[in-house]
Amino acid sequence: MAYDLEEQEQLATLKAWWAKYGNVATWVVIAGLAAYSGWTYWNYHQRTQSTQASALYDELRNAAEKDNAKVQRAAADLESRFGSTVYAQMGALTAAKSAFEAKDNKTAKAQLQWVIDHGTDEYKAMAKVRLAGVLLDEKAYDAALKALDGDVPAAFAASVNDRKGDILAAQQKLAEARTAYQAALDKTDKKSPARQLIELKFEAVGGVVPEEKPAA
Template sequence: MAYDLEEQEQLDTLKAWWAKYGNAATWVVVAGLAAYSGWTGWNYYQRTQAAEASALYDELRNAVGKDNAKVQRAAADIESRYGRTLYAELGALTAAKAAFEAKDNKAAKAQLQWVIEHGSDEYKAMAKVRLAGVLLDEKAYDEALKTLSGDMPAQFAASVNDRRGDILAAQQKLAEARTAYQAALDKTDKKSPARQLIELKFEAVGGVLPEEKPAA
């Protein structure tokens, strides 16, 4: 079919533009397609990783209380293969608890240390508090206090000070323990179930609780 004059002019303009910019435009399109392909591929990879890690985590949880060695193997497997997923952090914390209950402090400390080195801020803080508790049981007081040093998320202030109080009380540093427990109470909601235990420990090291005002 023959082109009319207007169509021919448009075609000539397009040819001229393509001669000048066509190569660059091709690369822009190719780059865009590559970026889209990479994005969809990355999303698929992440979904696959999460699904596989979830299956391993279910195996780990099913072994808790039955086979500590299997729990530790599953946790190590998740950490090595799916270390960037949330399941690695959850698995390590679960494995640490299982190891501690099985009186395997070495494994418990190793799992908690993994979370401290690789986890998100919240899970790192949780792991530090728990590791300090394991070290307290081992009477490694200085190391336990060192574990609790440094910046922590604000929501862990009560837990950190409570654990610090436990360590200082075990060292018979009662004045410092009172200060730590008081700081924990200051950050604990009055309706929290944990508050009563902190109050008992605070009084045990010589702390005096304020008298409750009678309801009007």
């Protein structure tokens, strides 16, 4: 006999189980394979996107000091094809700087706004500070202050308050400027190279920087 009695009983049990649950089990296996296949494809897609975005960003950086038009084309390509990657955010910031240096404030503001609308919290904060700077140069003071609205990561609190101080000082709102610069100083490490510049601006609007006490 091909099977002894015990094996036949086991086979009968297996057939009964399969008759009852086999269809469900098949779909579970198919779903599992589909999920694994989807996960594998997603990882491959992410790696491919990152590689392609990185190459395009390198092209943008190489053009940054020579060809603003090429920078803007590369940035637009990054934003449309790889908008979910960090390279698109970095590309938009680089394109904004290139446009600003080319005296094309309209494009600079558009690139910075793109980062604010699509970027991660850190890049959004960076773009807000830079956009406020462009608006400050244009003497659009209210718009510049509005650009700084909203929460930012703690690491950018000093930069935001410093920029607020610049805008308020330009408006001759010296008391408010002092408050902003003081907030910037409170958030700036005493060893930071940026601190000295903030102190100079703070003193220029009538602030008094406490003297450092000598170490005991």
